[in-house]
Amino acid sequence: MQFINTGTPTIGRRLLGGQLNGTSDGTRLRPSPVDFSSRPASSLLSGFEVIPTNEFLNRTESRVSLVSEDEGLELSSGDGSSHPVVADHDCVHECCKRVTINVSGLRFETQLKTLNRLPHTLLGNPSIRKQFWDSKHNEYFFDRHRPSFQAILYYYQSGGRLKCPFEVPIDIFINELEFFGFDSDLIDEYKGSEGFILEKEFLLPENKTLKAIWQLLEQPNSSLGARLMAIVSVAFICLSIAIFCFETVPEYRVDSCVYTYRNVTENNSTKLKLSAVTINFGSHFFILESICVAWFVFELVIRFISCPSRLVFLKSVQNWVDVMSVTPHIVFVVTYCVSGVCMDSSASNALVVLRISRVTRVLKLGKHSRGLQVLAMTLRNSIKELGMFVMFLFLGVIIFSTAMYFSEAHVNYSHFHSIPDTFWWSIVSMTTVGYGDMFPQGVAGKIVGTFTVLGGILTIALPVPIIVTNFNSLYNAHNGRTSVY
Known part of the structure; x- marks a missing residue:
């Protein structure tokens, strides 16, 4: 059974296609719950006729539909009346x-x-x-x-x-x-x-033996043996850095090469002639350095053999740092073995550069130090800010160097002989270092110097807070309350 209204319905909505019953002000004609409760039950059905369900469906299908403008209520219109269409809905x-x-x-x-x-x-x-x-x-x-x-x-x-x-x-x-x-x-x-630094997924070799070796060398938290291996590696790194520093102390300085002379008689005169130059194998620094380099080479070769991907291994910057740290000593020994002559740093400028590259061993500690990793990631994430700082500094150096040179051009015994020569003063002044080796003497120069220092403070103050914020976020992500790992 379905109930259908045989009279003209009154709906408090504005319909597309005209107003119903001439009500243009949208007066609410729907009875309230109080009105329904006060009526007798029989009066609630007044104006409705009872028709079978099939006949009701046939009637509704033959009527034209209207849609209310505000809520899209679908209404059917036909033979002078409108009825809501009951759509099939299964809750x-x-x-x-x-x-x-x-x-x-x-x-x-x-x-x-x-x-x-x-x-x-x-x-x-x-x-x-x-x-x-x-x-x-x-x-x-x-x-x-x-x-x-x-x-x-x-x-x-x-x-x-x-x-x-x-x-x-x-x-x-x-x-x-x-x-x-x-x-x-x-x-x-x-x-x-949100700016978190997520831990990368570690690739592991498929072979069980290689997998165990790789975890032993690359994942210190995987086992007790891996932790001990990390401690040994850090100990060798610290030892090599200590050797690099103490061999330059005058009290402990030892020549890396040994020069051998022999007496030679020429024209009834005896002269000393250099007979051979060999490596000072008896030097304690050379022995300790050789042991450290042997460990680094052994570790690097084993890691390369057991790595899950050769291409990824070769692309890693950390691995190239390891190669650079052992290159000076290897070149020093190989050169002697090939030529038979010991070449120290005084013999070639190229060897000086190689010996300086030994300092890269300090970077090997980044593999085992969370703090150094956070610092490296902070610099990497702050490339734009650092570039902006360098650009500001460059512009400031050009402007203030030019102003200082012309301000001190007529001062006797001026420290500023050219604009490029003034660059050094501008850099140390803008970075608030102030060595004092160059300083203005005239009133105009001191005024320019004041603006130079103020400009340097602003140059530093603009990008530095962003870099500090990046560092704090990364540090908290690793060690603080926002731990990612």
């Missing part, structure tokens, strides 16, 4: 049932179909969320962080917009995401958008 199939979610006393309401958008999460999986069903209060109850849940629910409602509330710490919000079953890819993507 069970559409999952439009409302559910209540209680998070530590704060209740949220949403539709079931909203949660079902993410079936792999806790709220979207019926078999998982039923564990939190409270039949007494007819709601789901979670003893979790309340301010975080509004952002989690909004992710379901918005179709993928995830934003941590301002008052919620990042680490707490990430814990809530993990609890409610968000996958790791989504969490990593969110961390990346």
